[in-house]
Structures are given as structure tokens and as C-alpha cells.
């Protein structure tokens with residue numbers, strides 16, 4: 001899922017990295033400058049999760065108001081449920097492989113609390129199994145490839161080279177006004193790429209905000225630059241896995257856009273200001289809060 005293809009590697013090496021080195025990032029937009037404007041959060045008492053800052057699913061941000069001011073819960077629909085399950089498959093399978101845990105798909109399924117998921121297991125199992133098997137195959141191939149080229153490397157070192165990912169790495173976003181309990185989908189520590197996984201979604205410009213936000217958080221905590229981000233789109237189409245990547249330079253424009261969104265959402269919560277519904281009928285029909293806003 002997070003492995004780059006040959007073409008993506010060429011794009012990274014010959015296009016993105018040279019641009020990132022030549023253009024650079026303005027010092028005030030590096031996460032480690034969280035204590036000065038514009039990164040310094042204006043409202044110190046508000047801490048938001050990353051999804052609340054980055055989602056533009058609701059055009060006005062009313063979902064943030066309903067959730068964090070009115071404390072209302074959205075209704076989880078099948079699309080969201082499937083997304084959560086497949087997201088879990090990717091992270092649990094990769095973590096199990098990296099940590100050499102004795103976990104297979106059947107034992108993983110037994111851990112799922114199906115009563116909390118509004119989907120029938122028989123609708124979710126086949127795509128989940130497909131994703132699990134795909135990941136195991138690709139990880140084993142990577143590992144075998146590195147093993148054959150490095151006969152003196154330890155198992156730990158082989159794994160670090162073959163699958164160089166921090167999966168669901170826990171990190172605090174508090175310096176930037178976010179929750180202290182964030183989890184990164186994936187950070188490739190050999191190539192310094194911040195990934196974000198989207199399941200069952202068509203690409204949107206604003207999907208770039210989440211990995212950029214995590215890059216800023218990573219910079220704020222670890223003080224290392226993260227210049228390249230990637231959104232991975234995972235879909236099951238005609239019974240086949242389709243994984244597409246949007247690999248990009250986390251430039252000043254995207255960083256400024258993230259700060260703008262963070263400040264707007266924080267203001268909604270701090271000032272308890274209902275931004276209202278979008279004009280016309282711009283609400284997506286499968287919005288989790290549709291039953292509240294249309295009532």
C-alpha cells in the first residue's frame with residue numbers, strides 16, 4: 001500500500017525532491033516554529049483531532065460545530081464502516097508483519113466488535129481478506145528481496161530495510177493546537193514521506209491537508225523536515241484492489257492552507273459559532289450528520 005512503484009520512485013527522485021530542495025519551505029511554516037505566528041495556535045484551550053481540522057466533507061464545517069460544540073454524534077453509514085474496517089486491516093496487518101506477530105486474518109476477524117459496525121460481516125470480509133492477502137504477499141516479496149541481497153543483516157535490520165514504516169505511530173499534536181493522542185497512518189522513515197490512507201474515496205484537493213498536517217506535527221515534535229507527503233487511495237473495484245497514490249511536495253501553499261483550516265475550525269469551537277448549512281443543496285447525501293441538519 002505504501003510501497004512506491006518504480007515510476008513513483010522516479011517521480012520522487014527526479015521531480016519532487018529537486019523541486020523541494022530548490023524551492024524550499026519558508027522557515028515560519030516549519031512545524032518546529034510552532035511557538036511563533038502563523039503556526040502558533042490562537043486558542044490555547046481548544047484541542048482538535050486531525051480529521052476535524054482537515055476534513056472539508058462538510059462545506060461550511062458545521063460537522064465540527066455539531067460534534068465538538070453540541071456534542072452530537074453522527075450516524076456511521078456503510079461507506080464509513082467499510083472504510084474503518086479496511087483502514088484497520090491495513091494497519092494491523094502491516095504492524096503484525098513488521099513485529100513478526102503471530103496474527104492471521106481469521107484471528108484478526110475475531111477481534112472485531114461487529115455489534116459496533118453497521119455492516120454485515122459477509123459484506124466486509126471478502127474485501128478485507130483481499131487487502132490482507134495482498135499486503136502479506138507484497139511484504140514477503142520485499143523482505144525476500146532484501147534478504148537475498150544482504151546475507152549478513154539481522155532479521156531486525158532486514159525488516160527495517162524491507163518495510164521501513166512507522167504504522168499508527170502515536171504522537172502529540174498539542175504544540176499545534178491538536179489532540180495529544182494522534183496516530184499517523186504511516187511514516188516512511190527511510191524516504192521521509194508522510195502517508196495518509198483514504199479508503200473508498202475519489203481524489204479531492206483537500207485530501208492533501210491531512211498528511212501535510214501530520215508532517216507539521218512530526219516537525220514540531222521531532223524537529224526533522226518532512227518535505228514529501230502522499231495520499232494513498234484504496235478502492236475495491238470489480239472485485240480487484242486498486243491503490244493509487246498522490247505523491248506531492250508539502251509546500252508553503254499547502255502548509256498555509258492547513259493553518260487556515262485549523263484556525264477556522266478552532267474558532268468555530270472556541271467561539272461556539274454555528275457556521276450554518278451551505279447555501280443551495282450542497283450537503284452530501286451520505287453525510288453522517290444529515291439527519292440532524294435536514295431535521
Ligand code: SF4
Nearest residue numbers: 058063283287289293
Ligand atoms: S448535513 Fe450538510 S451542513 Fe450538516 S454537517 Fe453534513 S454537510 Fe455539513
